[in-house]
Amino acid sequence: MRLSYPANVKIILVPCTGKVDVMHLLQAIQRGADGVYCVGCLEGTCHYNQGNLRCRERVERVREILQEIGLEPDRVRMYNLSSGEAPTFVAYAREMTELIRRLGPNPLKHSKPSIRLEEAA
Amino acid sequence: MIVAKRKPFEEILQMIAGHRKVLIAGCGTCVAVCLAGGEKEVAVLAAEIDMARRLKNQPIELGQTTLERQCDREYLAQLDDRAASYEAIVSLACGVGIQFLAERFPTIPVYPGVDTCGLAVNQDVGWYEERCRSCGRCVLDRTGGICPVTLCAKGLYNGPCGGTNRGFCEIDPEQPCAWYAIYERLKGQGRLERIRAITPVQEWRDTVPRTLLQPGYRKPEKAKS
Numbered sequence: 001m002r003l004s005y006p007a008n009v010k011i012i013l014v015p016c017t018g019k020v021d022v023m024h025l026l027q028a029i030q031r032g033a034d035g036v037y038c039v040g041c042l043e044g045t046c047h048y049n050q051g052n053l054r055c056r057e058r059v060e061r062v063r064e065i066l067q068e069i070g071l072e073p074d075r076v077r078m079y080n081l082s083s084g085e086a087p088t089f090v091a092y093a094r095e096m097t098e099l100i101r102r103l104g105p106n107p108l109k110h111s112k113p114s115i116r117l118e119e120a121a
Numbered sequence: 122m123i124v125a126k127r128k129p130f131e132e133i134l135q136m137i138a139g140h141r142k143v144l145i146a147g148c149g150t151c152v153a154v155c156l157a158g159g160e161k162e163v164a165v166l167a168a169e170i171d172m173a174r175r176l177k178n179q180p181i182e183l184g185q186t187t188l189e190r191q192c193d194r195e196y197l198a199q200l201d202d203r204a205a206s207y208e209a210i211v212s213l214a215c216g217v218g219i220q221f222l223a224e225r226f227p228t229i230p231v232y233p234g235v236d237t238c239g240l241a242v243n244q245d246v247g248w249y250e251e252r253c254r255s256c257g258r259c260v261l262d263r264t265g266g267i268c269p270v271t272l273c274a275k276g277l278y279n280g281p282c283g284g285t286n287r288g289f290c291e292i293d294p295e296q297p298c299a300w301y302a303i304y305e306r307l308k309g310q311g312r313l314e315r316i317r318a319i320t321p322v323q324e325w326r327d328t329v330p331r332t333l334l335q336p337g338y339r340k341p342e343k344a345k346s
Contacts, residue, residue: 069173118186
């Protein structure tokens with residue numbers, strides 16, 4: 001179909017959206033990404049039964065956390081489609097891009113986290 | 122295991138409001154299993170604090186670590202050379218671990234990142250139910266393995282009370298009556314006569330800080346450090 005989608009969307013492949021963890025989404029925002037969204041299979045069609053449902057719950061948790069710390073929850077979202085729906089994929093990429101443009105840049109991108117991992121000796 | 126619940130984020134943020142360098146210390150045992158204070162929860166809390174403080178233009182330096190157990194000196198000792206470089210520590214261990222950590226580093230404020238909620242069973246991932254109040258005088262032999270101190274709303278040793286209602290408790294129609302369950306369990310085991318034995322009242326006035334020494338062990342002359 002050779003459809004094009006906004007170039008600002010960077011795709012990270014995971015075997016299933018069930019692999020996506022709260023920390024993956026939080027770290028993306030923490031390190032300055034303007035928004036992150038997960039695109040999972042349609043609900044009820046997960047090859048691993050619950051992967052996309054678990055992802056949705058994690059996305060919801062991250063949205064709560066963003067609200068708590070004072071960022072817009074809509075910077076993190078969940079979408080579902082089947083692998084045959086390229087036009088829907090493009091529509092979601094555009095929708096997310098427009099949404100993030102309206103919210104503006106992530107204010108965290110101007111500073112860096114200072115977190116040190118203290119290994120137990 | 123001991124179960125705990127993460128404190129509301131705003132409360133934790135308030136505790137560390139005046140500090141600019143804070144260590145988040147998790148515990149790898151009970152609170153890790155009940156998803157409140159293990160390695161992952163430490164990472165999430167650190168990320169939350171970092172972002173919230175940067176958004177307020179009050180950046181904070183954070184350290185994150187998860188000790189195997191905070192209720193054992195040998196693991197707390199792992200922080201001996203580093204604790205002093207932090208202004209404060211937020212511990213995600215149970216109340217026992219938090220206190221032992223605070224005792225180890227008495228000059229550093231140690232704040233609780235969780236509320237310890239009791240001794241519970243694992244019903245499913247993220248779902249825990251209390252079963253024991255660690256009263257120090259177990260009566261499970263005569264109650265069919267069902268604890269009336271924990272599961273009866275009144276904590277009755279000799280029940281049921283008049284509030285039992287077709288298997289449920291008067292406090293909540295969905296709360297099973299512990300003494301009904303005890304009756305049914307003992308009946309099923311053919312041990313119903315056990316329910317007639319009167320259990321003397323617990324001497325709650327003796328509920329002072331308890332020290333446990335197992336048979337064959339004694340306190341060393343001077344506590345090891």
